[in-house]
Amino acid sequence: MKKVLFFLLLAPLSSYAQQSIDLTTEHATNFNGIEYGFDITNERKMEIKNENYNRFELRVYVRNNSGCSKILFPRPTAFGEQNQNLLAAFLCVNATGKRLTSKDAQVYAGPFVIPYKQTVKNAEGKMTTTTTNIQVGHILKNGEISSENLTVIVPEGEAPRMKVVVQDLIEL
Incomplete structure (x- = not known):
């Protein structure tokens, strides 16, 4: 009975699962009109504690090729409203993390604002529009x-x- 209840509680959370896609340097991946990819901007060999490694500087990117703007509205999550503007999370599967280097990076969307006009009464009693x-x-x-x-x-x-975990975006 406890197992059934546990799976019933987890079923709604599975609908929020994101898709993971493998990436290569040769070509980017398209998913729902959004291009996900990475470029190698610099590469060099280095030695750390008598072991040889390759150090790469990468640029991970998300490009909208869908023909329309994509919007991320605030959405409920199991952990609150954190990372509401996350477009994709990139992970380097074979990164070592040595020398305080990263293993992953996140790409975020910019804010979407709309103007709102309101008429208010100022201190002198006059109506002003802001x-x-x-x-x-x-x-x-x-x-x-x-x-x-x-x-x-x-x-x-x-x-x-590289792997990328993509977010589902709404067309606008």
Whole structure:
């Protein structure tokens, strides 16, 4: 009975699962009109504690090629409202993390604001109209690129093996 109850509680959370996609340097991956990829901007060999490694500087990116803007509205999550603007999380599977380098990077969308006009009475009793920008979510406009830099160290003779976890975006 406890197992059935446990799985019934987890069933709604599975609908929020994201898809993981393997990436290569040769070509980016398209998913629902959004291009996910990475570029190697710098590469060098280095020695750490008498072992040889390759150090790569990467640029991970998300490009909107869908023909329309994509918007992220605030959504309920099991852990509150954190990372509401997360577009994708990139993970280097074979990164060692040595020398305080990263193993992953996240790419975020910019804020989506709308102007709101309101008429208020000022201290003198006169009616004045003010415009306030209100953030209603986050947006990735058509053709826009959002990117982040990442430095990884991988074993000698290997290239970075990347995975991306994508978010489902709404068309606008």
